[in-house]
Amino acid sequence: xxxxxxxxxxxxxxxxxxxxxxxxxxxxxxxxxxxxxxxxxxxxxxxxxxxxxxxxxxxxxxxxxxxxxxxxxxxxxxxxxxxxxxxxxxxxxxxxxxxxxxxxxxxxxxxxxxxxxxxxxxxxxxxxxxxxxxxxxxxxxxxxxxxxxxxxxxxxxxxxxxxxxxxxxxxxxxxxxxxxxxxxxxxxxxxxxxxxxxxxxxxxxxxxxxxxxxxxxxxxxxxxxxxxxxxxxxxxxxxxxxxxxxxxxxxxxxxxxxxxxxxxxxxxxxxxxxxxxxxxxxxxxxxxxxxxxxxxxxxxxxxxxxxxxxxxxxxxxxxxxxxxxxxxxxxxxxxxxxxxxxxxxxxxxxxxxxxxxxxxxxxxxxxxxxxxxxxxxxxxxxxxxxxxxxxxxxxxxxxxxxxxxxxxxxxxxxxxxxxxxxxxxxxxxxxxxxxxxxxxxxxxxxxxxxxxxxxxxxxxxxxxxxxxxxxxxxxxxxxxxxxxxxxxxxxxxxxxxxxxxxxxxxxxxxxxxxxxxxxxxxxxxxxxxxxxxxxxxxxxxxxxxxxxxxxxxxxxxxxxxxxxxxxxxxxxxxxxxxxxxxxxxxxxxxxxxxxxxxxxxxxxxxxxxxxxxxxxxxxxxxxxxxxxxxxxxxxxxxxxxxxxxxxxxxxxxxxxxxxxxxxxxxxxxxxxxxxxxxxxxxxxxxxxxxxxxxxxxxxxxxxxxxxxxxxxxxxxxxxxxxxxxxxxxxxxx
Numbered sequence: 001x002x003x004x005x006x007x008x009x010x011x012x013x014x015x016x017x018x019x020x021x022x023x024x025x026x027x028x029x030x031x032x033x034x035x036x037x038x039x040x041x042x043x044x045x046x047x048x049x050x051x052x053x054x055x056x057x058x059x060x061x062x063x064x065x066x067x068x069x070x071x072x073x074x075x076x077x078x079x080x081x082x083x084x085x086x087x088x089x090x091x092x093x094x095x096x097x098x099x100x101x102x103x104x105x106x107x108x109x110x111x112x113x114x115x116x117x118x119x120x121x122x123x124x125x126x127x128x129x130x131x132x133x134x135x136x137x138x139x140x141x142x143x144x145x146x147x148x149x150x151x152x153x154x155x156x157x158x159x160x161x162x163x164x165x166x167x168x169x170x171x172x173x174x175x176x177x178x179x180x181x182x183x184x185x186x187x188x189x190x191x192x193x194x195x196x197x198x199x200x201x202x203x204x205x206x207x208x209x210x211x212x213x214x215x216x217x218x219x220x221x222x223x224x225x226x227x228x229x230x231x232x233x234x235x236x237x238x239x240x241x242x243x244x245x246x247x248x249x250x251x252x253x254x255x256x257x258x259x260x261x262x263x264x265x266x267x268x269x270x271x272x273x274x275x276x277x278x279x280x281x282x283x284x285x286x287x288x289x290x291x292x293x294x295x296x297x298x299x300x301x302x303x304x305x306x307x308x309x310x311x312x313x314x315x316x317x318x319x320x321x322x323x324x325x326x327x328x329x330x331x332x333x334x335x336x337x338x339x340x341x342x343x344x345x346x347x348x349x350x351x352x353x354x355x356x357x358x359x360x361x362x363x364x365x366x367x368x369x370x371x372x373x374x375x376x377x378x379x380x381x382x383x384x385x386x387x388x389x390x391x392x393x394x395x396x397x398x399x400x401x402x403x404x405x406x407x408x409x410x411x412x413x414x415x416x417x418x419x420x421x422x423x424x425x426x427x428x429x430x431x432x433x434x435x436x437x438x439x440x441x442x443x444x445x446x447x448x449x450x451x452x453x454x455x456x457x458x459x460x461x462x463x464x465x466x467x468x469x470x471x472x473x474x475x476x477x478x479x480x481x482x483x484x485x486x487x488x489x490x491x492x493x494x495x496x497x498x499x500x501x502x503x504x505x506x507x508x509x510x511x512x513x514x515x516x517x518x519x520x521x522x523x524x525x526x527x528x529x530x531x532x533x534x535x536x537x538x539x540x541x542x543x544x545x546x547x548x549x550x551x552x553x554x555x556x557x558x559x560x561x562x563x564x565x566x567x568x569x570x571x572x573x574x575x576x577x578x579x580x581x582x583x584x585x586x587x588x589x590x591x592x593x594x595x596x597x598x599x600x601x602x603x604x605x606x607x608x609x610x611x612x613x614x615x616x617x618x619x620x621x622x623x624x625x626x627x628x629x630x631x632x633x634x635x636x637x638x639x640x641x642x643x644x645x646x647x648x649x650x651x652x653x654x655x656x657x658x659x660x661x662x663x664x665x666x667x668x669x670x671x672x673x674x675x676x677x678x679x680x681x682x683x684x685x686x687x688x689x690x691x692x693x694x695x696x697x698x699x700x701x702x703x704x705x706x707x708x709x710x711x712x713x714x715x716x717x718x719x720x721x722x723x724x725x726x727x728x729x730x731x732x733x
Contacts, residue, residue: 005062006046007154009036010055010179012371017183018055025052043239046157047232047246051224054182054213057161060143060154068104068151071114078118078144078153086155086236089127092134093119096156099146115144115153139234159231166226167212167284172276174207176314176350178223180372181213187368188348188381190310194218197262198309203300203337205266208277210312211290215264219257219289222250226284258289263306267295297333301341308344311384317352317375328359335360338384347382354378358485366418417489420453424497434717435459442531442540444552444718448472453490458552459498460540462531467494467505468542506542530611534559536582537611539604549577549604553725554649556714557687561647562587564685568644571595571679573627578605580647581620582612591619593641599624628663628672635678642681648672652692665692670701677705677733686731689714693724706732 010018015032022030022037025048031038039045049059066077087093097112105111116133119142124130131139141156163179185191190200200214216223224230225247232238268274277292302308315334316327338347339362350370351357357364357380367378427445435443445467446457454472459465471487487507495502525543532538533555540548558580561570566588572581575594578601584592594605602624609616623630627650634640650672654663669690676686699707707729714728 003040003042004046005038006041006049007036007038007060007062007152008049008053008056009058009060011035011057011177013369014055014179014183014371017186018053021053021055021186022049025049043232043237044242044246047239047243050158050162050230050232051222051246051250053162054186054217054223055179056158057163057179058143058156058158059162061157062152062154064153066151066153067149068102068146069149070104071110074105074111074114074144074146074151075118077151078115079122081153083119083122084126087123087131087140087234088236089123089129089131091139091234092132093140093142094133094135094138095119096141096143097146098144101148102146104149105146111144111146115142137229138231141231155231155235157230157232157235159229159233162224164227165212165216165223165284166228167280168207168209169276169279169283172207172279174209176206176209176372178209178213180350180370181209181314182217182223183370184210184312184314184348184350184379185214185217185310187379188310188312188346190214190312191217193309193346194262197307199263199265199302199306200309201264201300201302201306201311202266202313203295203297203311203334204313204315205268205277205292206270206273206314208266208280208290208292210314211264211266211277211292212280212284212286214310214312215261215286215290216284218264219254219261221254221257225250225254258286261289262309264290265306266290266292267297267300268292269294269296297330297337300337302345308342309346311338311342311345311347312349314350314372317356328356331356331359332361335362338362338382342384345384347384348379350377350379352377363485363489417453417486417493420450420490421493421497423449424457424493428497431718440533440555442533442550442552442555443716447719447722449721453486455487455490457494458548460529460531460542460548460550462529465498465500465504466529466540466542467498467500468508468548469494469505470508470546473509508546528607533579534562534583534586536562536579536586536608538579538582538608539577539611550579551576553716553719554580554689554714556716557647557689557728558583560714561645561687565589565645569593569642569681571641571643571646571676573631573646573648573676574650575605575622576601576649578602578608578622580649581605582608582615584645585609585615585620586612589645593621593623593643595623595625595627595630597624597626628668631672631675631679635675641679642684643679644681644684646676646680646684646686647689648676648686649689652690665690666695669695670698673702673705673731677731680733682733684732687728688731689726689728691726695727697727697729702731704733 008018008022012035015035015037019030019032019037022039027039027041027045029040046059046061049056064077064081068074095112095115097108097115099105099108099111120130137159141159143154143156145152163177165178168174194217202210205211266277271294274292274294281287281290316330350372352375362382362384364380364382367380370377370379424446431443431445441461443459444456445459448454448456456470458468460468469491491505491507494505527543528539528541530537531540538550540550542548561580562583565584567590570581570584570589570592572578572592572594575581575596578594581592581594596602602622606622609620650665652665673688680686710730711727715723715725719725
């Protein structure tokens with residue numbers, strides 16, 4: 001037998017599934033490409049694919065490839081083929097023509113006419129007779145695909161799309177094609193489940209496509225057995241004996257397979273679709289093999305005698321019901337049904353709207369992208385376990401943190417979280433090397449790199465590794481269940497990627513701050529951990545406050561202060577936990593003053609200083625006070641203090657009860673800077689920083705000062721993705 005170049009077409013995103021299927025048919029030399037798979041084989045190979053492929057649309061036998069730079073090139077190259085080898089003058093044919101990126105021919109109807117003319121003219125010249133045109137069931141169908149200037153001319157051995165198995169009533173519209181249904185079943189491991197005598201159930205079965213495809217797979221029932229017409233039947237080179245032998249073999253395999261068919265059941269609430277399913281089952285000769293009945297989704301449950309298997313369906317996307325709220329409620333009911341009655345089963349559904357998938361309340365594996373016509377969909381696959389993943393709606397942020405953290409402990413390998421994990425691994429490889437080279441123990445590993453996973457993840461190392469996760473508050477348009485699902489998924493991935501215990505991962509919800517919210521107490525655990533930065537030991541807390549006590553983006557400015565502090569007097573305004581002060585003392589500052597309104601943070605700053613043996617001294621004072629009042633009061637003194645180095649990092653906004661007036665960094669920064677500069681000794685330097693992203697420095701209001709924007713130089717490598725994390729200026733009188 002001759003060997004031919006063959007090409008099987010398939011819907012977008014199903015190329016890999018088709019390639020795997022062809023391999024199971026014993027075909028080698030397979031090459032996947034866009035919308036199909038190229039392979040080689042004899043006629044028996046081509047016939048076998050036509051008969052057995054559940055995924056392909058068409059099987060093309062390539063006759064010629066040629067260049068088309070103008071319309072005549074197409075006609076002349078088609079005319080060079082001896083068409084009498086393929087068709088009799090009395091026979092019929094049809095032409096399918098498609099073009100992509102072609103400047104020579106972009107009208108497909110015109111291209112088809114050119115091909116038709118070349119065939120007809122050749123046959124008429126030789127036999128004074130021409131073949132007819134039959135667009136329905138021609139003796140041969142010619143397929144021409146023109147890509148740029150390269151044309152491929154083939155015979156369509158399938159004749160019509162192979163997804164048309166022959167069991168569907170042509171008057172009944174179905175929402176899913178047969179080869180898409182087969183792809184769903186194959187990707188949901190139905191063949192393996194069927195071999196283990198697992199059951200198949202579709203609780204929204206419609207006209208029964210998934211049930212029929214599932215039965216044919218389980219029974220080793222060739223999907224092409226019901227078809228009477230193929231594109232090769234009227235072809236002159238058709239090997240009728242080979243085709244008869246393949247069909248007989250398929251019949252024997254089907255009969256043997258039907259004898260061991262597992263339980264296959266479908267439910268639907270619509271009586272008309274149940275009747276359609278019964279018609280299709282009868283057309284396939286599968287009466288008494290597939291059971292369907294009218295039943296609502298809430299009443300869908302397996303009989304005690306059924307072996308656990310696969311629940312699969314193509315639920316409404318919202319269009320059929322015309323009511324998004326009603327559709328969302330349907331998905332919620334479906335999820336509850338699965339968790340109530342199908343523990344130990346696998347489940348798979350295809351959806352076009354990912355938001356609806358979260359209504360199920362069940363964790364899925366990595367979704368498979370498929371196309372239902374032109375509509376991009378996701379196949380969700382789930383294992384229904386006793387602890388099926390569902391997060392109830394929380395009443396408070398604290399309750400939500402607890403629920404999400406608990407849910408993360410029962411997670412399996414996740415869908416989109418796998419993409420998040422890959423990004424985390426990539427960041428870790430890059431940043432951990434950078435951190436080691438620069439002796440950095442605490443750094444930002446991830447900062448909303450993927451929009452779907454909008455969190456900041458910070459690494460803290462000191463004896464062991466701790467991870468602080470801060471979720472950026474999702475927009476109100478994002479469904480809370482969806483946000484919780486994603487958050488729990490990434491919390492499950494972090495310990496796996498970083499190889500640490502779950503107990504070393506801490507979660508915070510970062511909301512828009514109306515005042516100094518970062519200072520508000522979240523808990524009262526009182527657990528502190530020691531980390532090191534630039535030779536300084538510092539205390540951090542992951543549970544009691546929104547922030548840990550160490551602003552990682554200020555690492556460069558703290559190191560700069562340490563480098564410049566030798567023999568200088570240092571003032572730390574809005575001192576927080578005093579980390580900048582510790583750096584200044586480590587750098588050799590002869591005296592320091594740390595001021596903060598919070599007694600908690602003043603005590604924290606003192607503890608940080610004590611932690612560093614040899615740095616405690618009477619020259620280092622800690623003052624609990626309103627920084628604005630203290631600064632203004634000190635600036636008015638005739639013999640006020642003087643400092644060589646000042647760090648000023650005020651809050652963006654504050655209306656604290658301890659303050660007499662409301663403070664706004666944009667409106668008040670000029671007065672604040674002037675007061676701070678008045679305390680500078682000759683040649684002294686003020687470093688002013690703010691985290692207010694929309695801040696505009698009013699340079700004209702400070703004409704006598706030397707102001708240098710050093711923001712870029714103070715943004716560390718681990719915050720490079722977020723260059724507006726803070727702004728910083730070097731100011732001198």
